[in-house]
Amino acid sequence: xxxxxxxxxxxxxxxxxxxxxxxxxxxxxxxxxxxxxxxxxxxxxxxxxxxxxxxxxxxxxxxxxxxxxxxxxxxxxxxxxxxxxxxxxxxxxxxxxxxxxxxxxxxxxxx
Amino acid sequence: xxxxxxxxxxxxxxxxxxxxxxxxxxxxxxxxxxxxxxxxxxxxxxxxxxxxxxxxxxxxxxxxxxxxxxxxxxxxxxxxxxxxxxxxxxxxxxxxxxxxxxxxxxxxxxx
Numbered sequence: 658x659x660x661x662x663x664x665x666x667x668x669x670x671x672x673x674x675x676x677x678x679x680x681x682x683x684x685x686x687x688x689x690x691x692x693x694x695x696x697x698x699x700x701x702x703x704x705x706x707x708x709x710x711x712x713x714x715x716x717x718x719x720x721x722x723x724x725x726x727x728x729x730x731x732x733x734x735x736x737x738x739x740x741x742x743x744x745x746x747x748x749x750x751x752x753x754x755x756x757x758x759x760x761x762x763x764x765x766x767x768x
Numbered sequence: 769x770x771x772x773x774x775x776x777x778x779x780x781x782x783x784x785x786x787x788x789x790x791x792x793x794x795x796x797x798x799x800x801x802x803x804x805x806x807x808x809x810x811x812x813x814x815x816x817x818x819x820x821x822x823x824x825x826x827x828x829x830x831x832x833x834x835x836x837x838x839x840x841x842x843x844x845x846x847x848x849x850x851x852x853x854x855x856x857x858x859x860x861x862x863x864x865x866x867x868x869x870x871x872x873x874x875x876x877x878x879x
Contacts, residue, residue, distance in 0.1 A: 690867075698872060700811070700858065700870040702869060707866075749866070754816060754824065755801070755816065756801075756811070758810030758812075760808075760809055
C-alpha cells in the first residue's frame with residue numbers, strides 16, 4: 658500500500674503563484690495525480706504525471722516530481738479566486754487502479 | 769458527452785438499514801470504482817468492477833458489496849448501516865488509460 662501526505666492549508670493572494678506539496682511512500686507508483694474538489698462537489702481531475710517524468714506543464718499548472726525524495730508538487734500560476742478549493746494528490750501502483758489519496762490541502766485565495 | 773452520473777444526490781437512512789447507490793460511467797468507460805470520503809478526509813477506495821466482476825477491493829467490511837451490469841453501470845450496496853458510514857460516496861469510471869473521472873457523489877447521512 659501507499660501513504661500520501663499533504664499540508665492542510667495554504668493561503669495566497671490573487672495573482673500570486675500557489676505551490677501545493679505532497680509526499681508519498683510507495684516508490685512503485687506509476688502515476689501521480691492532482692484532483693480539485695469544490696465545496697459539496699465531486700473530484701475534478703486537473704493533471705497527472707507518469708513516474709518517468711520530472712515535470713509536466715499544462716497552461717497555468719506545473720507538476721514537479723522528485724522521485725528521490727518521493728515529493729510531488731503542483732504550482733498554480735496567477736492564482737484566481739476561482740482556484741479556491743481543496744486539492745488532493747493521489748497515486749496508483751503499477752498494474753493496479755485503486756487511487757490512494759492524501760488528506761487534501763485547502764487553498765484559500767484572497768482578493 | 770455525459771460524464772459520470774450518480775444517484776441519488778442525497779440520502780438519509782437510520783442505523784441498521786440498507787442502502788443502494790447507483791453510478792453510470794462516462795461514455796466509453798468499462799471500469800467503475802467506488803470511494804468513500806468522510807468529512808474532512810481524502811477518498812478511500814472501496815472496490816473496483818470490471819467485466820461485471822469485482823477486480824480489486826480496499827479495506828472495507830463485507831457489509832459493502834457491489835454489482836456491475838452489462839451496460840457498465842454499477843451499484844454500491846451497504847447493509848446494516850452504522851453511524852460511521854455517513855460520508856460522500858464517489859464513483860469513478862475509467863477505461864484502458866491511466867485516468868479516473870469522478871461523479872458528483874452521493875451524500876449519505878446515517879441517523
